[in-house]
Amino acid sequence: CSFNRYESSTLVPHPDDAKRRVLNVRNSGRTDAIFPRGGATWNFPGGQAGFVEMRIRLQQDFGGARLCLLDRWLNPTDPAVASLAMGHLDLASGGKLKPQQWHTLRFTWKSAEAGSEIEVTLDGQPFVKLPVTRSALHGISYVHFQSTSADRDSGLLIESVRAEMTHP
Secondary structure, eight states, rough: OOOSSSOOOOEEETTTTTEEEEEOOOOOOOOOOOBBBBBEEEEEEESEEEEEEEEEEEEEEEEOOOEEESOOOOOOOTTTTHSSSSSSEEEESSSSSSSSSEEEEEEEEOOOSSEEEEEEEEEEEEEEEEEEEOOOOOOOTEEEEOOOOSSSOOEEEEEEEEEEEEOO
């Protein structure tokens, strides 16, 4: 189940601290790849209720990304991830997230049952509510980051990700 056999997302120097590194998710522009749009997956203990929070920064030529919450591992570059996700958020350039600025996104769910909602905050303020489109029998336990840029871009940077599960 390995679509791409090259690094589609890589660690790069932190733009504000040369002693640290951040994960860069982008479209590589590679013509020899099945899926040139990079991806990354992070697993955390599953929960019927909880949150996952990330600190991200869109690069100047950001071409788009999709953030998905799932109950299973899928290849980070798999284009079917959103259709199997409990919920997903598409980010586009020109939206509320400003390029070259760090932003904190938090996805909070009180139930992993279809029909419930995932509340998303941006820098501590209400941002959007996403429907839970598929039930997660054992809870949500993965976050996927995928480039959706049609062309090569510098993508987004991920400084940190953390999750905490609660018991409803």
